Amino acid sequence: MTFPILPLLGADYSAALEAKPFIKLAGEAVIDASAFASEDDVLQVIRSLAENFRYVSLVLNAAEQFSLDQLVVLLNNGIYRLYVNSVLPQEFQDTIPASRVAAIPASVTPAAQISLESFTKVFLDLIETDRKDGLYTTLVVDSNERCLGLVYSSRESIEQAIAKQIGVYFSRSRNEIWVKGLTSGNTQTLLSIDVDCDSDALKFTVSQDGSGFCHLGTHTCFGDLAYGLNGLEHTLNDRKANAVQGSYTNRLFNDETLLNAKIKEEAEELTEATSKDELAWEAADLFYFAMARLVANGVSLQDVERNLAMKNLKITRRKGDAKARFLTKATSKDASANGNGPAAKKAKVAERTLGANDKIFLNVVSSSDVSGVTQAVTRPIQKTSEIMHLVNPIIDSVRSKGDSALIELTKKFDGVELKAPVLEAPFAAEYFEGLTEEMKESLDLSIENVRKFHAAQLQKKPLVVTTQPGVICSRFPRAIEKVGLYIPGGTAILPSTALMLGVPAQVAGCKEIVFASPPRKSDGKVSPEVVYVASKVGASKIVLAGGAQAVAAMAYGTESVPKVDKILGPGNQFVTAAKMYVQNDTQALCSIDMPAGPSEVLVIADEDADVDFVASDLLSQAEHGIDSQVILVGVKLSDKKIQEIQEAVHRQAIALPRVDIVRQCIAHSTIIRCETYPEAFDMSNKYAPEHLILQINEADRYVPLVDNAGSIFVGAYTPESCGDYSSGTNHTLPTYGYARQYSGANTTTFQKFITSQQVTSEGLDNIGKAVMCIAKVEGLDGHRNAVKIRMSKLGLLPKDFE
Ligand SMILES: NC(=O)c1ccc[n+]([C@@H]2O[C@H](COP(=O)([O-])OP(=O)(O)OC[C@H]3O[C@@H](n4cnc5c(N)ncnc54)[C@H](O)[C@@H]3O)[C@@H](O)[C@H]2O)c1
Numbered sequence: 001m002t003f004p005i006l007p008l009l010g011a012d013y014s015a016a017l018e019a020k021p022f023i024k025l026a027g028e029a030v031i032d033a034s035a036f037a038s039e040d041d042v043l044q045v046i047r048s049l050a051e052n053f054r055y056v057s058l059v060l061n062a063a064e065q066f067s068l069d070q071l072v073v074l075l076n077n078g079i080y081r082l083y084v085n086s087v088l089p090q091e092f093q094d095t096i097p098a099s100r101v102a103a104i105p106a107s108v109t110p111a112a113q114i115s116l117e118s119f120t121k122v123f124l125d126l127i128e129t130d131r132k133d134g135l136y137t138t139l140v141v142d143s144n145e146r147c148l149g150l151v152y153s154s155r156e157s158i159e160q161a162i163a164k165q166i167g168v169y170f171s172r173s174r175n176e177i178w179v180k181g182l183t184s185g186n187t188q189t190l191l192s193i194d195v196d197c198d199s200d201a202l203k204f205t206v207s208q209d210g211s212g213f214c215h216l217g218t219h220t221c222f223g224d225l226a227y228g229l230n231g232l233e234h235t236l237n238d239r240k241a242n243a244v245q246g247s248y249t250n251r252l253f254n255d256e257t258l259l260n261a262k263i264k265e266e267a268e269e270l271t272e273a274t275s276k277d278e279l280a281w282e283a284a285d286l287f288y289f290a291m292a293r294l295v296a297n298g299v300s301l302q303d304v305e306r307n308l309a310m311k312n313l314k315i316t317r318r319k320g321d322a323k324a325r326f327l328t329k330a331t332s333k334d335a336s337a338n339g340n341g342p343a344a345k346k347a348k349v350a351e352r353t354l355g356a357n358d359k360i361f362l363n364v365v366s367s368s369d370v371s372g373v374t375q376a377v378t379r380p381i382q383k384t385s386e387i388m389h390l391v392n393p394i395i396d397s398v399r400s401k402g403d404s405a406l407i408e409l410t411k412k413f414d415g416v417e418l419k420a421p422v423l424e425a426p427f428a429a430e431y432f433e434g435l436t437e438e439m440k441e442s443l444d445l446s447i448e449n450v451r452k453f454h455a456a457q458l459q460k461k462p463l464v465v466t467t468q469p470g471v472i473c474s475r476f477p478r479a480i481e482k483v484g485l486y487i488p489g490g491t492a493i494l495p496s497t498a499l500m501l502g503v504p505a506q507v508a509g510c511k512e513i514v515f516a517s518p519p520r521k522s523d524g525k526v527s528p529e530v531v532y533v534a535s536k537v538g539a540s541k542i543v544l545a546g547g548a549q550a551v552a553a554m555a556y557g558t559e560s561v562p563k564v565d566k567i568l569g570p571g572n573q574f575v576t577a578a579k580m581y582v583q584n585d586t587q588a589l590c591s592i593d594m595p596a597g598p599s600e601v602l603v604i605a606d607e608d609a610d611v612d613f614v615a616s617d618l619l620s621q622a623e624h625g626i627d628s629q630v631i632l633v634g635v636k637l638s639d640k641k642i643q644e645i646q647e648a649v650h651r652q653a654i655a656l657p658r659v660d661i662v663r664q665c666i667a668h669s670t671i672i673r674c675e676t677y678p679e680a681f682d683m684s685n686k687y688a689p690e691h692l693i694l695q696i697n698e699a700d701r702y703v704p705l706v707d708n709a710g711s712i713f714v715g716a717y718t719p720e721s722c723g724d725y726s727s728g729t730n731h732t733l734p735t736y737g738y739a740r741q742y743s744g745a746n747t748t749t750f751q752k753f754i755t756s757q758q759v760t761s762e763g764l765d766n767i768g769k770a771v772m773c774i775a776k777v778e779g780l781d782g783h784r785n786a787v788k789i790r791m792s793k794l795g796l797l798p799k800d801f802e
């Protein structure tokens with residue numbers, strides 16, 4: 001319902017508002033057209049009033065004051081309604097929608113004639129309540145119409161609220177007027193008051209200060225506003241006010257070039273997205289960066305919504321054609337993206353590398369720049385809670401619907417329609433099609449090296465230690481019976497991961513080895529190389545699924561996927577989040593190897609390092625994914641050397657087919673300049689990289705300085721790719737800094753260890769008293785008795801022993 005009095009404002013509108021600020025509470029202001037000489041003057045007033053009023057309307061006493069074109073401009077720029085005292089000419093009626101024209105309401109009153117008393121009175125006269133206590137139910141909302149809470153108003157509290165334009169209510173528990181925030185400091189500015197359709201309930205629109213509306217400290221009485229764009233705006237404002245060292249958002253606030261580049265990048269990705277999930281994902285990314293730009297410049301979501309509301313009021317629309325430069329770009333891009341042949345790839349590379357802004361280079365910071373370094377070593381990962389939001393329904397679906405969910409989700413996420421979700425061993429010949437002899441030899445060589453290194457780790461004899469005479473402790477391994485091995489296949493199919501996991505599983509003696517890998521879009525099969533490795537390591541099944549659904553299937557089992565005891569293998573954030581979830585779910589009874597997410601590398605190089613080697617090592621991990629990160633820690637590198645490395649990175653990167661991925665990874669990758677070797681190793685230990693490459697003089701002498709790393713690559717001729725495929729070490733390694741506490745996959749990852757002890761009478765005599773003493777202090781007499789009974793039967797205790 002509109003407010004029962006609408007202020008009519010003339011040329012002195014600012015003075016009127018200053019003298020009678022309560023008139024804002026009406027929500028709608030009416031401009032007296034006759035008080036303004038030109039359409040531009042009216043536009044100026046609309047702009048000023050839009051801050052204070054939800055709607056701004058125009059009273060036209062004489063239609064001829066403005067031409068039709070001028071009225072259209074005013075209606076297009078925020079005039080909500082035209083109030084007229086006579087019928088508009090036909091030509092006007094043909095153009096202006098009838099809903100935007102009305103007779104001048106009786107409630108329109110010149111501001112000069114409105115007093116606080118008259119304004120309050122008309123409102124109080126309008127409302128009525130049938131509550132016995134005479135109060136009015138009052139809904140409190142913010143300017144985005146989000147409900148903050150439900151309270152009660154008395155006629156007196158309403159009078160005070162109008163007079164002071166703040167949140168004043170009536171407290172039923174204290175039976176008195178309640179000025180919101182008087183004690184807590186969480187005050188409210190009252191923006192408008194509305195009354196409902198039958199005039200017995202009120203709506204106060206407020207701007208809430210402090211920690212929130214609720215006495216419990218939350219934004220609303222229904223919890224915090226963490227959801228959606230408003231939640232995002234809140235978080236961004238918080239980041240801006242309380243700069244969090246190392247936060248990516250902070251980096252965006254401080255680096256306008258990066259922020260603008262991300263907006264363009266996300267806008268482009270949104271145009272390329274096709275599936276519902278992709279579109280939602282990309283749009284969310286775009287909103288995030290756009291919101292960051294707004295917050296950085298002090299623009300609120302409310303300002304944007306006001307603008308949207310104004311645009312919604314437009315009665316004529318522009319044709320909406322795109323600017324020529326965007327059309328040209330889209331066309332050339334479509335043409336080059338058509339087809340995957342080398343020519344198309346080259347065209348794409350050429351298009352992508354045009355212009356100085358497109359140069360691929362790493363950010364450079366000095367080790368003394370504490371905040372620069374903190375930003376540099378912050379991994380570009382999404383919050384677990386955000387990912388879990390997407391992963392939970394996938395897991396639930398597989399748990400409740402089994403194979404049919406696997407088929408459905410594989411169609412949704414991998415674009416493949418499966419008849420059956422599992423391939424059973426022995427694998428039919430058709431699955432090996434396309435496997436060359438050279439490939440078999442390469443896989444065989446790698447398998448043998450990995451086998452040699454992992455077999456050497458196998459502990460064959462039990463470990464036996466006599467801790468005291470008669471007390472023999474031992475420890476012996478047992479293979480974990482059923483293991484599920486995840487082989488990534490999203491942006492690249494990784495048969496190498498199949499062997500890195502399959503070989504140690506076989507060496508450890510796991511009884512059942514299950515592979516899972518997303519099927520190829522082209523033919524719905526897994527690659528013949530993966531099938532070859534599966535047959536060599538004795539896998540019983542290959543689950544044709546990827547992502548969280550594959551993890552859930554192996555953790556809980558489905559009609560055709562056996563439930564396994566442990567899930568191992570790297571993967572993207574969905575895979576990693578699902579692994580983390582199932583290991584915490586006691587119903588799954590399933591452990592995992594480690595969080596092995598997006599690949600990362602830290603290279604320590606000095607002035608003598610070969611710039612091409614350094615660049616190639618950085619790029620080999622950068623090409624894994626846009627969420628990968630590569631870091632170069634340079635020891636006393638000259639400006640010239642850094643320049644040469646940057647040039648080598650750019651030169652090599654633009655020749656790679658995955659240059660698009662590399663470009664995005666390099667955008668959050670950095671060169672950190674250090675003065676000494678120990679400083680560089682200290683930096684590396686803090687980062688705890690998945691891969692650490694040492695391209696420094698006498699590299700092997702420095703290995704003892706490494707405390708945290710997944711795997712180390714020592715010296716100029718040890719590229720990281722050797723460890724990825726063939727040297728013999730495992731490439732499934734902890735990322736995200738988990739190298740601080742996790743080892744990479746190894747033979748023991750596929751085993752568990754059982755301990756055993758045997759205590760003789762002599763042994764009991766040696767340790768029995770200690771056991772009884774500690775059990776007594778813990779108040780566990782049953783434990784104590786188990787020893788006491790035996791010792792007393794053996795005559796090892798004095799008669800009066802208590
Ligand atoms: N740390 C290590 O040891 C190690 C080793 C090898 C690879 N890696 C990393 O593994 C990762 C492999 O990732 P990948 O994406 O190429 O393959 P992936 O197999 O891990 O993930 C692909 C699957 O993700 C799922 N998925 C994709 N988009 C989704 C969405 N919007 N919602 C839900 N599910 C979705 C799909 O089911 C798809 O099958 C890379 O980041 C790589 O760097 C790490």
Ligand SMILES: N[C@H](CO)Cc1c[nH]c[nH+]1
Nearest residue numbers: 494496497599600724731
């Ligand atoms: N570098 C990856 C581990 O982070 C493993 C891999 C497989 N293929 C190529 N590389």
Ligand SMILES: [Zn+2]
Nearest residue numbers: 599620621724
């Ligand atoms: Zn790799």
